[in-house]
Amino acid sequence: MNRLANYEYRPTAPAAFALICTALLSCLLGLVLSFALIPPTAWRQDMAIAITATDLVSNINARGLLVALSADDLLRETLPRLIGITLAALMSGIIAFRMRRRATPIVDRREHYDGLKLLKGVAAIASANEVLGREPKGSDRTIQWLPGVFIPRVMEVQNLLILGAIASGKTRIILYLLEEMIGRLLRNPSADYGLFVHDTTGEILDGFPMEDDQFAVINPDRPRTFAWAMGRDLRDDGDCESAAEQIIGQTSEAFWGKGAATLFAGCMIVCKAKRGDTWGLPQLYTACLREPAQMKTEFEQFYRPAAGLIEFDASGELSKTTVSLLLTFRGNVLRVLRPLARAWVNVPRERQFSFGEWVSGSNLNQPKVVIVQRSGRHPETSAAWIGMAVDFITAAVGDNRLSVSQTRIRNFVLDEAPALGRLRRWPDLLDVARNKGASTIAAIQDIAQFKRIYEDAAPSIFQRFRTKIVCAQTQGSETTELAEQMIGKRSILEADVTVTVERGPAGSTEQSAMTKRVREVPIVRTDYLSYQLGVAHRKVKALVVGLGDILEVEWPLRIWHPRRRS
Numbered sequence: 001m002n003r004l005a006n007y008e009y010r011p012t013a014p015a016a017f018a019l020i021c022t023a024l025l026s027c028l029l030g031l032v033l034s035f036a037l038i039p040p041t042a043w044r045q046d047m048a049i050a051i052t053a054t055d056l057v058s059n060i061n062a063r064g065l066l067v068a069l070s071a072d073d074l075l076r077e078t079l080p081r082l083i084g085i086t087l088a089a090l091m092s093g094i095i096a097f098r099m100r101r102r103a104t105p106i107v108d109r110r111e112h113y114d115g116l117k118l119l120k121g122v123a124a125i126a127s128a129n130e131v132l133g134r135e136p137k138g139s140d141r142t143i144q145w146l147p148g149v150f151i152p153r154v155m156e157v158q159n160l161l162i163l164g165a166i167a168s169g170k171t172r173i174i175l176y177l178l179e180e181m182i183g184r185l186l187r188n189p190s191a192d193y194g195l196f197v198h199d200t201t202g203e204i205l206d207g208f209p210m211e212d213d214q215f216a217v218i219n220p221d222r223p224r225t226f227a228w229a230m231g232r233d234l235r236d237d238g239d240c241e242s243a244a245e246q247i248i249g250q251t252s253e254a255f256w257g258k259g260a261a262t263l264f265a266g267c268m269i270v271c272k273a274k275r276g277d278t279w280g281l282p283q284l285y286t287a288c289l290r291e292p293a294q295m296k297t298e299f300e301q302f303y304r305p306a307a308g309l310i311e312f313d314a315s316g317e318l319s320k321t322t323v324s325l326l327l328t329f330r331g332n333v334l335r336v337l338r339p340l341a342r343a344w345v346n347v348p349r350e351r352q353f354s355f356g357e358w359v360s361g362s363n364l365n366q367p368k369v370v371i372v373q374r375s376g377r378h379p380e381t382s383a384a385w386i387g388m389a390v391d392f393i394t395a396a397v398g399d400n401r402l403s404v405s406q407t408r409i410r411n412f413v414l415d416e417a418p419a420l421g422r423l424r425r426w427p428d429l430l431d432v433a434r435n436k437g438a439s440t441i442a443a444i445q446d447i448a449q450f451k452r453i454y455e456d457a458a459p460s461i462f463q464r465f466r467t468k469i470v471c472a473q474t475q476g477s478e479t480t481e482l483a484e485q486m487i488g489k490r491s492i493l494e495a496d497v498t499v500t501v502e503r504g505p506a507g508s509t510e511q512s513a514m515t516k517r518v519r520e521v522p523i524v525r526t527d528y529l530s531y532q533l534g535v536a537h538r539k540v541k542a543l544v545v546g547l548g549d550i551l552e553v554e555w556p557l558r559i560w561h562p563r564r565r566s
């Protein structure tokens with residue numbers, strides 16, 4: 001749908017200029033090919049004679065064009081060549097006209113009065129560089145969020161949100177950004193950089209442009225991948241309690257969820273007390289299956305808040321409250337833990353990934369890049385353990401023991417972030433991690449999807465993303481809200497013409513008066529978001545919000561060829 005509003009037009013001058021230049025260039029090349037490199041043949045006295053371009057020009061000057069071409073039966077060879085040159089010039093000119101016209105930005109005739117404007121093409125890139133206060137050149141330690149725009153570190157750590165409907169090009173832009181971050185990491189192998197990637201479909205991992213030993217993959221469904229080293233990360237009771245609150249699903253009565261979280265935290269604390277940092281999901285799963293009497297004994301020794309939740313009556317039987325609590329606990333936890341425990345049993349220590357060591361950079365033998373994959377067979381399990389990991393990472397980044405750094409960079413790339421469910425402490429990661437060098441790039445499909453998950457917290461989470469890339473949207477009330485509130489409005493001057501007709505003895509006269517009034521309009525229309533953005537001609541067109549004016553930018557279409565099997 002390329003229908004323009006009555007106040008919009010697409011200039012034809014650039015396309016006409018391209019037509020003329022291309023046609024002239026085609027004519028020149030055709031003349032050189034047809035009359036210089038492959039000279040025509042004339043017949044004189046029953047002999048074939050090659051007529052060079054110099055001879056032909058001399059004959060034309062001396063005898064005239066028609067006579068020179070008609071002599072020696074030369075017209076029979078030159079006429080098809082001239083027709084071919086003309087047709088080639090015409091076709092190439094038409095193609096150039098169509099290509100240039102399609103690439104020419106649409107112009108808004110309305111007079112701008114106040115507010116942000118929509119900039120396109122070269123003007124958009126120049127505006128972004130002006131806002132960032134730097135020339136369009138970078139260093140080994142900077143990356144491009146937009147082609148031709150290098151983002152300084154101070155802007156990179158203020159987070160980037162990508163919004164777009166299905167097939168709008170979100171993943172193509174993420175692949176472009178990943179190439180930038182991977183390139184920076186490879187250019188600076190000794191720098192304090194780290195990359196965390198959430199892969200929902202497997203496309204990122206299959207084509208990830210690094211050698212297999214340069215990054216870690218955590219996916220319980222995929223053999224020979226890493227496991228999460230929970231024992232090395234959950235070091236104190238607070239870590240265990242926070243992880244338990246993240247994983248426990250709430251039932252209709254909040255008490256049961258809190259109680260189950262307390263029991264789960266107690267099981268982790270018991271594992272920590274008995275095994276130090278060598279425990280993981282398999283050992284935790286076993287601890288959760290112990291008999292209630294044994295669990296109570298261990299809780300009394302290591303975590304008394306959980307011991308009080310397991311009660312026995314005078315006959316030695318579990319109380320009804322305890323039975324209900326244990327049913328909720330095991331129903332919510334064990335069905336999530338079982339696939340992980342089976343997948344990560346007997347994984348050697350060197351194949352266990354510590355997110356705490358990744359954040360601090362203390363383990364030089366551990367990869368700097370980690371990809372966590374969502375399981376198609378067990379999506380709830382994936383959301384649970386990845387949510388626990390993100391919860392712990394947030395705590396590790398916010399820990400006062402992790403020093404403020406101007407050189408550390410930890411990039412989080414969350415493709416289809418809502419697939420992880422509600423990340424309880426994600427707002428904290430977006431809020432407090434900037435001075436520690438943590439930067440988040442997240443992709444979501446629409447605002448409504450995000451609001452369903454985060455409810456009242458959704459608006460504040462949106463505010464934590466300084467820059468937003470808006471890809472193609474589906475029409476609806478959410479798109480209208482996006483256009484009017486997130487992208488915003490501007491003021492224009494609108495002309496009103498008043499015509500007055502006066503009748504008198506000499507007849508009627510007309511007088512017109514023009515006045516201008518200020519009117520507020522959306523910077524972009526909703527149908528613009530739905531039909532003029534997206535993937536086309538091996539480009540991804542989207543809007544950038546947060547770098548001054550609203551920018552229409554095109555990213556190259558990135559498709560990674562598979563390097564490994566899923």
